[in-house]
Every structure is written in structure tokens, then in C-alpha cells.
Amino acid sequence: MNKTRLEQLSNLLNAPVVPKVLSAAEWESEGGRKHPDIGDFIDFHNVCRIITGLNGRQLEVIEIVSSLTSIEKQLLAWAIKQNNSRSISDASELEKQARGLGEWIEESLVSGQWRAEIPDSIELRNRLLDGMIPFLLQSEHVEEKEPGYNELEKTIRTFISDDTLLIPLKEHEWLILTTDRVLSEIETDGEEVPDSEETKEILSSLAEGLYDLVTGEWGGECHVAAGEPFIPAESLVRLVGTLRETVFLGRKFHVGMHVHLPWLVHLERLLSGIPEQVRSRFVEEMMGRPDLFTDPETISTLDAFFSMDCNVSETAKKLYIHRNTLLYRLDKIKHEAGLDVRSF
């Protein structure tokens, strides 16, 4: 529920209305149903909580700090359900099919069936038998500024190819599958089919273009991951899992970057697998304190410095900072950590 609607509801009820996210387990522990649905409500210490949306295992809830009457609660639950069902019934046929596929992917991921084959009941299955290029798009738009399915689908089709599918996954997350023929349309160095390195370069440029397109049209932040060409019917769930992990790792280890590529986060995946406690202990043992390299500025500085092969001038240029500012930051790291990143 967006900010404006929350304010309207708060004025209507003359009580504070706060959005919250709860897990299904928390909902159940507070007296909710084991299989919660939109419109379900519970009373908890003179606070009424109503589910407004489902997002995988997470529940979007509004918390009304007031004792509502039974009729008020039922009316509110009814209105929320109507709003939800209307948006689904208004959807186009393609959107419904895409949502169906998205839900199946999500369920397979949640239940750990990463190698699940697309069942015949999924109507879009026949469109997933040829080679395609996958992109995962995660946006952070506020609800009122988020593009609708049709608008986004049309824009992306115009951008890449008419042979493109937009599949909503979770809220603010879409899988984009486009024909791999796009690759052969791009001139390569005399070869008909680009080699692996060229393919990766093209995919990176396409993902950058997609990022620019989405932010340029609707603003806000978004993250894009691109995968290598594959046949969706064979490994769609696993692919989505990989791309989602890539965005997670990219955001965690490459602060400030918006395009993330699975072939560039191998080491990050390995590091991420180390439990937090073990990592903190390692840092503490090596540096004497556990809180080093935690601020985004230090991380992005080091990231740029290493990616430019420790070249001070090039790094300063990349970061648009003065050379002396960079040297100051590197000296600060040396002073705090006792490590001179300029000489290994």
C-alpha cells in the first residue's frame, strides 16, 4: 500500500497506520492462520494487523493502532481483497500466463526444486523451448511510480526484440527472456557467431542499456543481472536462482554498481559462503578489530582501485575524485588497518 493510501486510511480511521513486513511464522505465532491470505486480520495488544499483500514467504501487513470494531475490520479486509482481485482480473491474457509462470518459478525455488522441469500446465511452456537470453530486473520504485506490466513489457520489447517475455517474479522483480538471435544481430569481428568473451561483453552492454532504459523512463534505483544464453525449458528455475544470487552478491560486494554478471562474482560467492561469525573472527584476528572496511565509501574505493590494477590515476579518474583525495583515502586505510593496499 503506498504512502498516500496509508495517509488516507489513517485520516479515515483517525489512528496511526504503519506498514510492516512479517514472516508467515511470526503471523502464526501471533494468532494468525497457518496459511495466511490477503485480507486476514489479527488483534494484538489493541493493535489490528491486516495482510495487504503476499510476497513469497513474507507478508505485507498494515498495523492500525486502534481498537477497531468487528464490522470495521471486516469492511477493511473486504476492501483490500477487492483491490487485490481487481488488479488481477484486469490483467491481459499474456500477463496472466506470465504471472502463472512466475509463481511456478517462485514456488519451485522456495521448495528447493532447482532442477524442476516446466510442467505442461504452464501455458507459456511452448515459448521456452528455444535459446534465450535471461535478465533479472529488480527495481526499488515506490509503488505509485512503478510501471505497470503492459507498459514495462512493451518498452522492453521495443528495446530488445519482439520475441521477448516479461515474467513477474516477486514484487519489484521481473525475469526477462529474449531470443538469443539478438546476439547474432550484433556485428562481431568477422565471425557469424560471437565467441564466449564477446557474448559476455554484449550481454553486459545489453544489461547496461536495460538499466539506463528503466531508470531513464521511470527513475528510481534498479539492479540488472544478465545470464548467458540457455534453453529455459531445461533449467529455468536454477537460472533464476543464479541470477538472484548474482544480484545479491553484486549489491553486497560491489556497492554502487547496478549491473551484475554471474561470471564476475565467483570469488564473491565463495566469500559469501563463509559464515558471518567466522569472517568477523578472521578480520579481527588479522586486523585486530572487526569493524574495518564497512562503510560504502571505503568499499567502493577499494573496489575501483583493485579493478584498475592498483593504478592511482586511473582509479581517481574512474571515481571522479582528485588524485590527492584517493591517496588520502588509501592512507587512511593504511593507518586504520595497517595494510598498504598499494603494495602487496
Add this chain to the structure above:
Amino acid sequence: MAGVRLENVYKKYAGTDKASVTDFTLDIQDKEFLVLVGPSGCGKSTTLRMIAGLEEISEGKLYIGDRVVNDVAPKDRDIAMVFQSYALYPHMNVYQNMAFGLKLRKFRKDEIDRRVREAARTLEIEHLLDRKPKALSGGQRQRVALGRAIVREPQVFLMDEPLSNLDAKLRTQMRANISKLMKRLETTCIYVTHDQTEAMTMGDRIVVMKDGYIQQSATPEVLYNNPVNLFVAGFIGAPAMNFLTGQLVEEGGAVRFKATGVNVEVPAGKAQLLRSKGYIGREIIVGVRPEDFHEEPVFIEASPNSIINATIEVSENLGHEMFLYLAGLGKDNVIARVDGRAGVRENQNIKLAIDMNKIHLFDKETELNILETK
């Protein structure tokens, strides 16, 4: 065409107490070429991104023309952006790259064709229209990115360091091209750069920012000659203005400025102002631009009250001019810009005269320009 107005705009990111942009109020005139300049992290790109609609405005109002656009999506703001990473679409040729924005907005094919070809002619890239981005040089790609913006015929152009990816020679050339182009198109342009040479050569007006605040908004000439504070004085100009901390004393009816290695007379007009503001006997900071040191004998002879003696530690001869790094004046190195044919060398003692009519005086506590403060 339209102007842009920002009224008390703030940008605060979640989880931080400090605003990235604070109380930003600015009226950008229709057809004006405005440059936002400042060091890394000063908030210039954030401001531009708020105008573009890429960042939410936390507080305040943004107008494009007469319309408040705080909640309008970027695509509906009638702006065109050129950013430092001009991501041309690799699967489209130059023509398609330029036409894409119009195609998305369902322009008629003949209108798209007209606009693309006209922009290509303006940018002298007609012969490249069939090429894919991969087959273009850096400068050509940059021109295509500009072309993509031009075909939109927007009310406002927004450019964020569009020349950063180019080498120095191409940057100089493109700098002039963009200036010429914007004058021809007669469209409002807001241009972000960290390069003060770009700012000084391109802008009708420059806004200098630091720590999210506007420091000064003025024409290049005013910024250079009348900086309002120490920051602007040090930021604009290369090599930077020299700062000397010293004391003002009244001697024989004149006001003198005394610092390490410096004992010069302040001109009567400035001295009167300093007296009236109660600065006599106090420490102030004097700013001297490198070119306001003179080694010409005629100037030295005519300026007996502003002579200094220093040792040349390092000299950099650029041919037409020379930078002298002088020791013995104030606490830091002082740089003087003299004629390339001055015939001086390192470790030599040199006599110079300061053009005292051009010095800048700053309050040591507030760092404000004493002459500019009422």
C-alpha cells in the same frame, strides 16, 4: 523551451542524518547553460539526478517551466540526459540508437527520420548511421549519445560529466562542440562537471557546490574575480589561488599586511574598508592568484610597496608561461605564473611584485571574502 526552478530542495538518504543536498534554491533561466561544479561528494550529481527524476526529492519543489514535477516520472519531464557512461545499445545501429527514444514514444516514422538525419548532420555523423556501436571510436560514440538526446527536442538537456571518458584532446574539442551546439539549439542545459576548466569555458553561469550547499552562483568572470569565500577562491582557477595568513597593521597612515616573507601595503580603498570593519590588528587570509605575481622590472619599479623576495624551489616551463614554486612565503608553497621567457631557474632568488589591486581578503574565522561581505 523552459527554465528550471529549485525551491528549498533537500536530498536525504535513508539511514543518514546528514542531507546530501541542503536547501538548494536556484532559478535557471530558459536557454541558459548552467554548470554545476564542485569536488567529489558535493551533491552536484545528486542535484542533477533529482532534476532528471532519477532520485526522489526529499523536501522542496522542483519546477520545469511552470509545472511542479516532483512526482512526475523522468519520461514525462520532457528532458534528455547525457551521462558519463553513454551506454549505446549494442544490438542497434547508430540510426536505431538515436531513433529509439522517439520510437518508444510512438513518433511517426517520417518524423523520426527527419529528426535523426538532422541531428546526425549537426553532429557530423551522417556517414556512421548504419554502424553498430562496436565499430565506433570513443568520440563518435559520445556524439551518438548526444544525438540520442538532441532528437528528443527536449525542454531541458541534462549532462553529467559527458566528456569524462574521452582523452584530453578530444575533450577540448567536444567541449567547444557542445557549447556551440547548445547555443544553436537554444535549449536550457544543466551540465555537471568536476573539471573547473570545463565549467569556466562552457557555462553562462556556474554554481559551485560543497558538502551539499551552494557556495556561489555567478558568471565565470564574477566567480574568478569576486569569489565569496575561501572555498570558491581555491576551487576556481588552475593553479589554485595562493593563500597567505598574516596580520594587518597600521603603519605611517597606511595598512600593511605582514606574513612570513611578506610585508606589503594594502591599497587605500581596501585599507579603508578593513579599518571600517575593524580588521586592523587582526589576522586575515590574503589570496593572490598566480598571475598576480609579477617579475617584469617595469611592474616592480612601479610597485615599491608590494615587493617580495623568494627562492624558486621548482620551475615548470610550459613554453608560453612558467609556474614557479616559491619557498619562504607563508606556510605552504606559493605558485607564481610568469612569462615563459622570464629566464629564471630553480634555486634562484627572485624579486616579485604583487598586484595589490587584485588581492582577495578573507576573514580567518568565517572564511568569507571581506570585500564581498556587507
